[in-house]
Amino acid sequence: PDSDLARWLESGKIPLGRAADLGAGLGHDAILLAKKGFQVLAVDIAAGAVKMASANASLAEVGDKIEFLAEDALKLSVPEASLSLVVDRGLLHFISPANRQAYIDLIVLMLAPRGHFFLKTFSEKEPPGPGPARFTQKQLEELFLPCFDFLEFKDSLFAGPAKPKAALS
Numbered sequence: 562p563d564s565d566l567a568r569w570l571e572s573g574k575i576p577l578g579r580a581a582d583l584g585a586g587l588g589h590d591a592i593l594l595a596k597k598g599f600q601v602l603a604v605d606i607a608a609g610a611v612k613m614a615s616a617n618a619s620l621a622e623v624g625d626k627i628e629f630l631a632e633d634a635l636k637l638s639v640p641e642a643s644l645s646l647v648v649d650r651g652l653l654h655f656i657s658p659a660n661r662q663a664y665i666d667l668i669v670l671m672l673a674p675r676g677h678f679f680l681k682t683f684s685e686k687e688p689p690g691p692g693p694a695r696f697t698q699k700q701l702e703e704l705f706l707p708c709f710d711f712l713e714f715k716d717s718l719f720a721g722p723a724k725p726k727a728a729l730s
Contacts, residue, residue: 562593563650565717566679570597574712575677578645583634584652588614588627595623599646604630604637635663642673651719654683654693661704669708678709684716 569575570593577598582591585603587610594601595618603618605611608631618624630637634652647668656664668678685695698714705711 562589563681565681566590566648566650567593569679569713570594576645578673579643580646580648581637581639581644581671582648582650583637584649584655585614585629586610586651588617588629590648590650591627591629592618592621592623594646594648595626596621599626601627602630602639602644603627604632604634606633607631635660635667637667637671639671641670642676644671644676645673646677646679647672648679650679650681651693653680654696658694665704665708677712678705680705681717681719686716 578600579602580594580599581602581604582588582594583604585591585605586607588603591601591603591614603611603614605614611629611631615624615627615629618627618629635656649668653661653664672678680701682701683693683695685697685700687695689695701714702711
């Protein structure tokens, strides 16, 4: 699981409830959330990733606390104000600029009042090149401050051998 998410959850400032992990991949963050006591909706567009994530959750003995969906997160249908936490560790930077407002609107719709949103995305400090979008703090503020208060913003890294630079907000 993401070390920044783990640290954030350990702070005790995030109330338990229902959480969504958008772009869940192999399910490591969803499993962490379930182990911490959340009921989790784990969504990834790749059916193969969802299948592996479900197997990983079963091995971690939290499969009954996680609902897995192979679906485009932008087409997700979740009851309004039903989540206390939404986690995005690596999805925003793959969403086209034309769809970013729809993505933000979806998160706002899903979150309960005083809900929390954990975002980790590629930073402009990552060298330019093909692949995911890179964001400056100012760009993230322009996208999210109309709807969210930032509790923390810091430079970070994604885990893995390449360790790309990330912005955590």
